Amino acid sequence: MSTRAVLSPDGTRYRITGNKMWITNAETADVYAIFAKTSDDPGITLFMVERGTKGFGVGQIFEKRVVENSSFGELILNDVEVPLESVAGKVGYGSQYAVRMLNSGRITIAALAVGLAQRAFDEYLEVAVEGKKTAGKHLIEYDRTKARIAEMSTEINAARDMTFHAAWLKGRFDDNPDNRDLLRDYVVASNGAKLKASLVAQKTCEYLVKIWGASSVVKENTAMKHYLDSWLHYFGEAVPEVLENTIAQMETKKYNTRKGL
Ligand SMILES: Cc1cc2nc3c(=O)[nH]c(=O)nc-3n(C[C@H](O)[C@H](O)[C@H](O)COP(=O)(O)OP(=O)(O)OC[C@H]3O[C@@H](n4cnc5c(N)ncnc54)[C@H](O)[C@@H]3O)c2cc1C
Incomplete structure (x- = not known):
């Protein structure tokens, strides 16, 4: 897992950076479930990131030969800043x-x-x-x-x-x-x-x-x-x-x- 989430020094926000490939509905979803390695815990944490958050973008969209009714592509997270409330469940779980x-x-x-x-x-x-x-x-x-x-x-x-x-x-x-x-x-x-x-x-x-x-x-x-x-x-x-x-x-x-x- 190369996506990283770094906790801010005051402990109020995370900054997430990384790419995700082969994502169904990459360009149509409103909310994305993003797994990332967290700086304050050895485990992986699940974040909910909303479309339109600064630094969050859709990369290449691929035309696929299977199940053509959904989009399929890449997500790019470049220093995406999210509040602690974006953590789904517990940090490290x-x-x-x-x-x-x-x-x-x-x-x-x-x-x-x-x-x-x-x-x-x-x-x-x-x-x-x-x-x-x-x-x-x-x-x-x-x-x-x-x-x-x-x-x-x-x-x-x-x-x-x-x-x-x-x-x-x-x-x-x-x-x-x-x-x-x-x-x-x-x-x-x-x-x-x-x-x-x-x-x-x-x-x-x-x-x-x-x-x-x-x-x-x-x-x-x-x-x-x-x-x-x-x-x-x-x-x-x-x-x-x-x-x-x-x-x-x-x-x-x-x-x-x-x-x-
Ligand atoms: C249409 C589509 C939609 C998708 N949507 C999403 C999505 O929304 N979100 C998301 O996160 N992912 C999505 N994916 C990705 C999907 O989860 C992965 O394709 C799946 O987990 C398989 O991983 P992989 O493609 O890297 O293949 P790999 O796991 O790398 O497998 C490729 C080949 O490597 C060999 N191999 C792999 N593991 C082993 C092993 N243990 N022992 C021996 N040989 C092995 C086999 O020959 C296998 O066929 C989607 C994929 C497709 C095709």
């Missing part, structure tokens, strides 16, 4: 808040991915059942197509159930925030749901592109758009490798607790 936001945000991404997968699957069925014919037969008549339909149906249902389960555990944890066992189950479930759903969405979109064949590369065809959108769910709120590490870490903690290690 930013990492904890970030982890909480990520655990919850990963369920949101999982839900988005399940929705995308279902849409791609519905379109796949339409092509297979009513679309083009090969050697006089609709594609649904081929065993390979049936196997793919079964695979997608099963995987989407699994991803959806995992997402609901993670959301249910989040609700239970929110009601019992001091329960460490529940926290570990919740973290495993939210990371697992995002991992599963993002990969299922990507695979389903890939199958949709494939069944369309050459037509999929035509701009008006939505298959390729769905496939590109699936990368948002793949990257957003951490890549699979990071999710796998988190799940493995939590499962190890659960094991150690069970074994008294």
Whole structure:
């Protein structure tokens, strides 16, 4: 984390300096959640910074190929002066808040991915059942197509159930925030749901592109758009490798607790 927040000598204000990349709604938001290393604490602190604050600006805005309905770009903070009231929660607790936001945000991404997968699957069925014919037969008549339909149906249902389960555990944890066992189950479930759903969405979109064949590369065809959108769910709120590490870490903690290690 290169963004720094320096407390003024009289302890009444912070001055924040740094850049943030790949920010959704970078040029349209009114208030921004900014994490920064604070000079008066070894930890990270969360600040709420309003658009228009002196020294705060929007840098480069990128045209993206995925989810084109939101802006995406860079934030520049150049000696942005904010009062102590801009600190969200407690000074030095930013990492904890970030982890909480990520655990919850990963369920949101999982839900988005399940929705995308279902849409791609519905379109796949339409092509297979009513679309083009090969050697006089609709594609649904081929065993390979049936196997793919079964695979997608099963995987989407699994991803959806995992997402609901993670959301249910989040609700239970929110009601019992001091329960460490529940926290570990919740973290495993939210990371697992995002991992599963993002990969299922990507695979389903890939199958949709494939069944369309050459037509999929035509701009008006939505298959390729769905496939590109699936990368948002793949990257957003951490890549699979990071999710796998988190799940493995939590499962190890659960094991150690069970074994008294
Ligand atoms: C459309 C979109 C909107 C976004 N909006 C926001 C936003 O509003 N706010 C915000 O803060 N961020 C936002 N992001 C950024 C997003 O959070 C990051 O893209 C995400 O956390 C992944 O980080 P990264 O892109 O740096 O990829 P990395 O984490 O660097 O991963 C890139 C590759 O490195 C390899 N890799 C990474 N980690 C490991 C590992 N542990 N082990 C092995 N290999 C590994 C993998 O091959 C991986 O695919 C957005 C991104 C996108 C695409």
